[in-house]
Amino acid sequence: MPSGNGNNSGKTRRRFLQGTAATAGLAALAPSFMMRPRRASAATLDDVHMEAAKAAKELAAGRSVTLTIMQPSGSLGNVKPVADKFTEETGIAIEYVEVPLGEINQKVLLEAVSKTGSFDIALPATFGIPDLAESGILVNLDQYAAKHEPEDMQQDALYATGDYYKGNLYGYQTDGDTYVMFYHKDWLENADENKAFSDKHGYALKVPDTWEELDAMMAHFHRPDKGMYGGALFRTQFFIAWEWWVRFHAKGYFPLDDDLNPQINNDAGVKALEELVAASKTLYPGARTNGLFENFEAFGEGDKFCNIGWGGTQKFLNSDKSKIKGRMAHGPTPGGMVDGKLIKTPYFNWGWNYVVSSVSPEPEIAYLFTLYACSPAMSTVAVRDPGGYFDPFRGAHYKDAKITETYSKPFLDAHEDSMRNSIPDLYLKGQGEYFDELRVNLTAADVGEKSPKEALDDTAAAWTRITRRMGKRSQKVQWDFLKSIYPAGVRDILT
Amino acid sequence: MSARLELSDLHKRFDSVEAVSGLSLALGQGEFLSLLGPSGCGKSTTLAMIAGFLQPDQGDIAINGESQLRVPPHKRRIGLVFQDYAIFSRLSVRSNLAFGLEAQGVGRAERQRKVEAMAEQLRLGHLLERGGHSLNMSEMQAVALARVLITEPALLLLDEPMSNLDATDRADLRGELKQLQKSLDQSVLYVTHDQVEAMSMSDRIAVMRDGHIQQVGSPEEIYRRPVNRFVAEFIGDPPINIVPCWVKTSGSEICVNTACHNDLYMGHGDLSEGTHWLAIRPHVFKATHEASENSVALPVRFIENFGSEHVLHLQYGEDLVGVVVPPGFAEGRDLIHVSLDAAGVHLIDRTSEAVVRRRAVEVAA
Amino acid sequence: MAQESLDATAMKQAAPPRRRGLPFNVALVLPAQLTVLAVVLCPTLIVLWLSITDWQPTSGVTWYQAEPVWHWNFYDLYFDDRFIGALLRTILVVCVCVALELAIAIGLALLFLEEWPWRKLAVSAVILPMMIVPVDAANAFFMLFNERGPINHIISLVIGEAFEFSWLADPDWALLPIMLAEIWQWTPLMFLLVLTGLMNLPENQIRAAIVLGASPARIFFRVMLPLMAPVIAIALLVRSIETFKIFDPVYILTRGGPGAATETISMFMYNGAFVYFRMGYIAAAGLLVLIVVISICLALSKPLKRHHG
């Protein structure tokens, strides 16, 4: 694949086909995926919402249909405006069930056991889709997509990697939750600082390209005695793995090899962890204990050089509550030099995804709603809600005036760039177990209970056990698939 | 070692009830004094004040002449046996006995020796290893007694110690207790409502009622010369007979008629004319089969058999009176002739209920 | 039938109850018995089955079709540090909480034993914590131990510099707020039990000890405490059982985190079953816990039996 094509990551399916051709091991999987019926849909991206509403209205004709959406509490602002429009156009009523946002994946999975039919549509976090798909609670959307989805629906989405599992469509990404970096622009542009820094390191201050540069800059600015801190990166257990994930990928490795043996404890992994632990010394005092809210509030004080976060972080920092509003530079997460080439590995680590319950009596109508809600026109309405969770994930969103006002243009540029090239989370069955194991061990290394090598060896051993328990053959099918849909520029470099 | 106790003008009030009012009493060294009265008369309150659980509102408690009001209970050198014995139910008998010594800091060997000796003395040896909760009442009583005696108290307070025992145990214990007290020369304040216990063991008895001491005296005195109707009625078994009488006076000489006996001359005394009471012990009636000069024939209503003696209940005017006779005396008879010796009766003032003091006694003509 | 049951003891000794009467008394216990069977026995049987399978909803099969793995769940549990850790941690929490609850309760009860003005009202005030919905109580403690909460504020005021420690995020300290919440909420119960026991003590035994010259400490340890033994045994038993099940405060305060630093057995099983959805594995853990708890309880239930007998 030619690199530099910004629209790559959207062309998931096409890329997968190419990947399939290249990977003999996938031959067994390929047919079911490739033999999908040709699209029958006449809808285009621009009118998909109208077509979806029309189709839903026809399906529900003469009946009183109600759809229930299970959503993380707090996302009503994103969902309701769209749902109201849907109801208006189709006469299909929509009801909501809210669950705490940390628990929605569990609740959806529990439905696979209890089959209460308490929802038709759910909004789980994307990384849980493999588990949900395997549990049988998700409807394989391929047949409906073939019928209703316009040709370029998924290509237009900047990140659709998480929508597929083992080559089948299970949901629509509706939230652009990629990691973005925040920098203190005044400090970056300060002439004295620039001089001092370049004298020492041989290059000027800038939005860093690599983690080495970022670590150097954080160390440079970290002067606690003067009330200046290098960074506000996360060090709580819940967040710590994400930063390491980026640092590790930036060193040029996949977390697993083709045989699903963990590579995380190789030299690069250990180095990445050592650097992460070293960087902990240049963070503000609350880093080890502060969660998201405290984190962006802390960065909002304006006395820290950099921060990491999502769209929500920017919404706060760009509000009047923040002292650093308008004084920020943004960039994707730093990358690394692999074989003399710069590799950037922005990371998509959360994000809400519309899925359809297999217990739903109206799976097709439910699907049509998700299609409707994720259409460019409607998703713009959803993302517009200033208090909501949904961050931009389609090109159209970045052109919307209201959205631009909320996030600011510089941020959106960095965000869009990141979205297009984001590496995925470990979308395997048991993702939670793999990641929790990683989190616990990284924290242990960060607080000095284990050496980085020990921590990663322990993680790798646990991963091997988890893989065995999950069924290695099944996991390999998905891993091969997942690797094939890594952003092309990244996939080619990683080993 | 044994002590004197003086109570002077003690008062204790609970809410609206004056439990003890103006109680004064002295207990000599080595004396066995019973505080006798019906339940609720204030004797337990008095005891609690002596022991130090209650602070009197007024008055003083002195042991060997020293006021105890500011002395905490355990420093008063008092031994106290509770009505329910208060055996430490979770401790063995041995530990119960040793408890006081332990608290006083007596050494282990000494403790051991004293416990064995005390157990020997009260014949408790076989109980020593038993748990406090496993004892029967008389065993508890003995252990409770041993438990206080072992600390050699200056004053022993016994609070109805026999009320939970059955009759034979009581009879046995009365003798033993008295003997023990004598041999130890122990000062004892014995609180009871049972006149038999008080009469049989005490050197002196203090009869108490409604917070007041009614009379203090030797058992003999209390029995022979009760000061008022209450004491007369409370002491004596079978109980004293109280019948109405009509008093005529000439000067200070008193002449009494009852429903059945007339012209009983009671000697000199202060009493108004009119209706008063006569208190007559059942022994004072003289019962005969034949009529005599000043006897009256009274119909027999029923007979109580006490084995060694019988009590005849005879119709006496509107009342029934009890008369003690030998067994078999009234066998098959409807009428018994009864005469009355005025010297043996007590004349009770109807208004004050006090026994009228008579200066000289003349036998009725 | 009727005549026989007039006197319970007579009834007990009565020769085989007449057939006609038997169904009636059995019918009376039937609704209760059936409910218990439905909600306890059936699940227990299911647990037996699940514990030998590796049922995971993520494998897409229903539970009765799950693949048996026989003893392997138990084998894995034996080597599962997290399970063993949770078990030991739970025992620690039970020991610490119950012991402290008892100690504080005894102290408080002694304070409240004497009569003083407003005593009854004060008792009512002190037992307020046990009246609170546990989830709400846990929430209150979450706020108290927040890094910006009043506990840190008080500490700041005492030490004279800003103290913003995140209790719940620190693996070494996160268990403390949980235990404090538990102790705060349930000491009142222990207090009521002990107070009831103390007030029902035979007063004369204490007076006897006083007159015999025993010091307050001696009276307490030699006389009162032994007398309180059955009450304390019951209190300890009841509280230990309840504390062993501790879930609400852990869930609200930390969810067992950070890592597994505050994972009690209930939290471990919740996480295993409803976060990782390792149902078979957790069923096996549940079975082990059931066996342990029931055998301990049967051994310890004697005091209850004695009191009722």
Added chain:
Amino acid sequence: MSSDKPWLVVLKRSAVILSMVIAFFPIFWLVSTSLKPFDEWANWPPIWITDRPTLQNYRIVFFPEAAREFAAAQEGSLDYKVSGSAWKSFQDSAIISTLATFFSVVFGTLAAYSVVRFRTGGENYPFQFLTVRMFPPIAVVVPMVAMFSVLKLSDTYFGLILAYTAFTLPFSIWMIRSFIEDVPAELEGAAMIHGMGQFKAFLTVTLPLIRGGVLSTALFIFILNWSEFLFALVLTSGDVVTITIQVANYVSASSGKLYGVQAAMGSVSTLPVILFGYIIQRHLVRGLTFGAIKR
């Protein structure tokens, strides 16, 4: 017993006051937080008593419109966002708790009567019920989820009512048993001599005598049901929402919780429990020790 030294009295009184302060403090904080405006929830230093008391948090709990207004006003604070009314959770909790209490007490009374007067099942039979309470609920929750999925009881009133009834039966049986034991069987005997059937004698003679006890048991069990969390957490998935679930729902993202709203919900939801708790204060000890310790 003996008169204390003054300093000792002062010490004792201080200890009592301290214990009362500790008992009240978390509740004070809950109520105080529930009255704070948004920007004071996580203030540093924390605000002990707000100068600007507001009922906004309570409005957010009960009125979805207020919640949405609030969310809209807090631009940029995506984590502080709620919707939906807590009314439903009060309604659901009331229905479930009441019915479960009713069944538990009725079944418990019948069983207790049978156990006391007929010695049904022998000496050890009642202990069988007690073991139910010793079960860690979490150990039966997994199979219950499995069972409920087959019986279609997940996320229904009936499912929770069944679970609550079973798990409170030990309390109702043992408590009511201890109340019945306090009433001499001879009283029923007297009624039976007049030709009354035994069960009728129980209903007309004994039951009225232990009415207070049964009522206390009912309130006690209602409190347990109202406060229950684990079963509700696992056996519901959105259709049925109990108050404890609602409280836990006011949690947002990884960052934190909606302190003020949560405090408001907490204060309101715990009120009935406090009220009932004090009504049956006399019987709390008996209840929590399965009738073993009576007053």
